[in-house]
Amino acid sequence: IYLLGIAGSGNIVAGSRLVPTTKPHLLSDVFPMLARGAPPRDADLYEWTRFFVVPSLRMTGGSSQAAGLVLCGLLEACLRLGIGKLSVVCEDFWPARLEQLGWSVIRLGEVLDHPHGRIVALLIDVDGGALQSTRVAYGLGNTSALAGAGA
Structure with missing residues (x-):
């Protein structure tokens, strides 16, 4: 599932992707350590x-506000699609950043020194509280980040 931020010009300026963990994905096939x-895997x-x-x-x-829109759109899409949890392989600064936004984050293991930087795997609970606190943090009010996205 691709979530795209599209500017008024029609250019793609931001985005993210969701992959079902019931199929091959980065954490299961590349970084299980x-x-x-x-x-973890679940529907x-x-x-x-x-x-x-x-x-x-x-x-x-x-x-940036664009990052905030992507984060809110991500949470909104998950809530609409019945996705209750997210796993992610990310740089080691992300857990603190997400926790500051009010997200519930569990580290799945140790930090790995990788040629492209220090990375860690997280399990994130998706809930309306995280969405609301992220909207507040970015000054987005209660407007849906998915407006016009057809989701």
């Missing part, structure tokens, strides 16, 4: 991958 060899558990915002919409020293 990040989950102590036992990556309502999806892997969150490929989070991006184009450089022109990023902020130095903080998270």
Whole structure:
């Protein structure tokens, strides 16, 4: 499932992807050691991958509003689709950032020194509280990030 941020010009400027954990995915097939060899799988558990915002919409020293829209859209899509949990392989700064947003995060194993940086696997609970606190953190009010997305 691809979630895309599309500018008024029609250009893709941000996005992310969800992959069912019942099929091959990054944590199960490439980095199982990040989950102590036992990556979780379930019908309502999806892997969150490929989070991006184009450089022109990023902020130095903080998270941009475009990033906030993607995070809110991610949570909204999960809630609409009945996805209760997310797993993710990410840089080791993400757990603290997500916890500051009010997300419930469980580290599945130890941090791994990887050629592209320090990475960790997380299990994240998806709930309305995380969505609301993320909206507040980014000043997005109660407007759906999925408006016009057809989801």
